[in-house]
Amino acid sequence: MGYGRYRVISYLAGGNNRTKRKMKRKKILGSIFEWLGKLVITHPKAIFVFFILVTIGMFLFAIRVRVNPYLLLLLPENDPEVAEYENLNKFIGTERSFIIGIYTGGKIEKGKKFAREIVAKLNSMEGLVSYIHNNNSPELMKTYGMYFLSKSDLHSLKKDLDNFNSSIQGLSKSIALSSFVKIFSSIDNFQTYIDKLTINPEDIKDNSYIISKNGNMILIYACMTHKANDMAFVNMVIPRLRKAIDILNKKYNLPYRFAGRYEQIYEANQQGNIDLMMTLILSLICVVFLFYIFYRNVLLSIGILCSLGISVIWTLGFVRLSYGYLNLISISIVVILIGLGMDYGIHLTNKFMNLRYRRKTVDESIYAAISQTGISIFGGVLITVFAFLSLSFLNFPALSQIGLISAVGAIFSFTSMIGFFPSILLIFKKYIDKQSPEAPITKKIYKWYDVFLNKHYKRIIDISIIVTLIFTYFTVKLLTSYDYNLSSLFNPHRDSSILARDIAKEFQIKSLAQVVVLADSINEIERITGELKTFEYAGKINSIFDILPSSVDDEKISLVNDVCKRLKGISNNVLLRMVIKKYGLESMVLKPLLPQDRPSLMEEIYKIYNKGLPYSMKREYIVKSGNSIRYSINLSPNVDIYENNNLKSFLEALRKYDLHFIGYPILQYKLMKLIQDNMIIAFLLVLTVVFVMVWLVVARTWAALLSLSMLLLSINIMFGAMYLLGLRINLVTFVVSPLIIGIGINSLVRILDRYLEKEGNKIGILITEMSKTLTLSSLTTITAFAALVFTQTRLLADLGLSMIIGIASCYFVAEILLLAILKRKGK
Structure with missing residues (x-):
């Protein structure tokens, strides 16, 4: 009995020591942010000029960032199967393939003449076309x-x-x-x-193209001099070829399309660049408009917009200097940055406006916002940065690139919000003074919710357990229906996809793979x-x-x-x-x-x-x-093989043979398997890092475990909802889970940190002080990712919808279940 009492007393004493260490860390951080607040207040113009100059320099690099949709960039460079495939392509040229499909419409001779002129034109393009594929090989062999x-x-x-x-x-x-x-x-x-x-040239003059049996289609297969991952070359040669063929086609007027790896990469690159700009512009406009609706202040909205723009430019500049391109997954970085930046900016703005409502001066309000709110924001930034940074250590470019870029982007977002945003408000503070500071949104809703939570917190917890069990069933069903079909993530209406389907139909080929x-x-x-x-x-x-x-x-x-x-x-x-x-x-x-x-x-x-x-x-x-x-x-x-998960069935059946196979379908399957395997590692790694960082920030083991369980519950609800909405686990939707952990942990940590600081009616204070910022932060992040849903690339649309579901899940878990659990703990 005495020993047990001794352990309890020791644990409590240890808890006090941890609290003291936490208070010491907060005191140190407080002094740092107090100094930062004074620096911003005393030198706003210098800080403003510094940010503008750095932004101009980074902008010169940011505008040169392009999307590179080359599949092999997502695989490890030292992978032996990738090396074998690369060596094979030195000879067969799959990664340099370019196909021209001519639709004759029954005008066979006219189509042949057009094809011969195209072949002659291709042969004259030295340095662009390596060779024209000979499609009449058996006859040539007999020569x-x-x-x-x-x-x-x-x-x-x-x-x-x-x-x-x-x-x-x-x-x-x-x-x-x-x-x-x-x-x-x-x-x-x-x-x-x-x-x-x-060899008689007249005998082999038609060998550079192939005609379908009914004569409705003529195909020309060329091999280019550069691999398709050379985006500068691809973006130069495809428009040049199209222009040359359009000139030849003036006298034939026959429809034609391009296909092959070159056209696929070109289309994905062009669409990716368009989607990148569209999502950036659309998400910025929507989140700033939503911000304005909440705060009704033009200067605040302009300041937030400029700060978000700076963080995006800096991050894209970093991408250009470090990688030079964005891959199929990291293209979503702009909306991640906007979501994170808005989260930091909203918490800072809310503190600033509350102080302005109490008739504090602009200088006093900004100083208090930086020195007080800056500490809690910084804690969330640290957790997010280390969560994303852990992904960069994986030997898997598909995840390591977006992990490092997101971590750096989170730092840039915090820097712009804590430095540039206040400097704008200080420089143009007279315009703030002319506007009446607006009180927070009516507290009637918060008061009603506080009463509701006090009365029904036990029922909320019970219902949450039932919901968790139900969604677990759907989560298991989702995770067992992994989609290995990478091609389904791209636009099926692009030229290369249409021509591929037409080739399969005209030549009665089940698959071009x-x-x-x-x-x-x-x-x-x-x-x-x-x-x-x-x-x-x-x-x-x-x-x-x-x-x-x-x-x-x-x-x-x-x-x-x-x-x-x-x-x-x-x-x-x-x-x-x-x-x-x-x-x-x-x-x-x-x-x-x-x-x-x-x-x-x-x-x-x-x-x-x-x-x-x-x-x-x-x-x-x-x-x-x-x-x-x-x-x-x-x-x-x-x-x-790109329908009904036939890719998996096809390649698993090949394993029965004691043969070594090489090819693009194998690499596609390998990518999907690596995503599946590495995601489990990434998921556990990010959870571990988050647990350690939360424990360091809040200095409570139970709080760290509670935040971790809330994250797991949010992801469980997200996966279950995805299944009910008809989404499947694939290349991009699997990536959502570590991203949600990195983004969703912010609201949980802020609630727990604030809860541990307050005494008395803790939940009522939490609802009053935190609900508005958490609601607006979640809404703006959801709005940012909603821009992805409207892109033409299915890959980005699926990612956007999955992130919307995940962020909504984190919000409701934090605002309802977490507060209910804390209420019960307080009782």
Whole structure:
């Protein structure tokens, strides 16, 4: 018994010590903010000029910030699958793809002429277009007859060429010629071989485009010189191509659209930049208008607007200096900043206006607002900053970028509100003096709510428990319905999406997506291809194995390479060239080997000799891995993997095969899984940081645990409401939870901190002093995020709606349940 009493006394003594430490910290902070208040009052113009000069400098950087929607920027740079995909794209060029779709409307010949002119134009754009994809690969492959020679002929030719090369040095011209002719005459189909080896441009002129069976669509596939993450290049080349094609189309007047990775990135970038500006302007106008309705003061509204603008400019300037771009998630930073800035500004303004209502001077009111309210705001800022900053330590750019930017933005928002906002009021204080300070909104509502809370606080707690259990059920259902479809988050009405759907319909393709398997030999290609044909989601399987003649295997390719090397050596022999030209055999022998009249094809021929395969084939099916050459096998699914979570089913079914797959769908799935896995880590990390910071601020363990439980309850209600409204957990809605923790903790901490300071009728004082600021702060933050709902990008619209639900949940939990619990504790 004595031991138990000793523990209780020790705990209480420890509580007193913690209270003393808290009072000591507050005294230190109080002296700092008192000094800051005096500084602002004595030097408002200097502070104003300082903020303006810094803002001008940061503005020069802020205006250069652009949205970069490149998917791989959201993944860790050191991820091995990303590195494999990047290496693969050096050859297949998926991340440099550009597709032009021409709608012929039955005018096939007209469409062909238009397509040829486009191809010619693309080929003339040096430095922009790397190559035009050859869509008639099997026919082009048959152009090279060497692969149709038998192995015995190839062995014999190789032997004869070796003998010829060893004996040619001392021969006369006539003996050399007769020996040369004798060697080639031993092959019966030598003339046929020569004919097939000769490339006739007229035979392959239509190979740079593909026509659908009914002729309603013609596709041109190009590969650009730069990757799609080079936004400066993308933003330059797409308008240039569109302008060039529009000029060509004046005489054809055929509709066309763009698709491919280039167009997707370009559209997302343009829409993202528009959404960024629209949300910034719309949210600023709406929150300042709402602020004006509450306080009815023009100067205060202008001051808040300018302070918010400064914090946004500084933060975007920081983005430009640190990252250079905003990604798909961090694009929402402007509304986060506006929400945080308004929260700080409203609490400062409320204190200022209350003092003005008591007929204090402007100087006295500003000094008291900074020295008193500044401390409580600073506590919330610290918690928010450390909560966001914890995300920056994750090895996951999708979260680390928005974590660091939000943390820095919160500091800038607090700085502008505590420094620039008061300086404006002081410089133009005569305009405040001319206006009658307005009393807070009528206290009748607060008084009624205080009475209601006193009477029904137990019932409120009981109802909250029931609501929590109900929403927990819906939360579980939401979290088990994770949406892996990233493409559903973008505008389905953009050109690239429409053309992709039209291609699927015209060419009867279920999905344009592909995954790739790499093989080390022709024999391995045959084995893997046969294995994949049993795959339940297998659509089209493409590889060199399907294009080469059926007799081609690794041995024949090796023989062809050997023969080609020897032929090249013979063709470079000066003596033979003179003899062949003298005896009129140039057209039969020399031109096929060295097509001097078609220098554009010479490089193509040489690449055939050097590698044994056409260059167009090498682009599609040959991948260099280190010092070795590997062959790619392309697998297209027989379902649209971007519908009904087919992406998850498709890739999980692939895991049954002991094969290593590479491709864009795999990276998409990996991103969604990383979001899912890292969000749990981020959620726990942010909660831990918030708990520690709240404990340091309020110096009460029970208060820190209570704030944490209120946050968890708010997120539970948010997820449940999202499920009832038809939202699903996806790339962006999962990110909402740590953002809500960072933003929502402010109101909880202020209520708890104020509660611990007051004695007597605590709840009545809390309702009177805090409800107006918390209500206006929540309304303005909700209004800021509402601007995202009206964007054309579904990703931002979902984020905005989710944040609105989350902030509303935090507000009602803080204003109703938390006050009810504190009321019961006081009893």
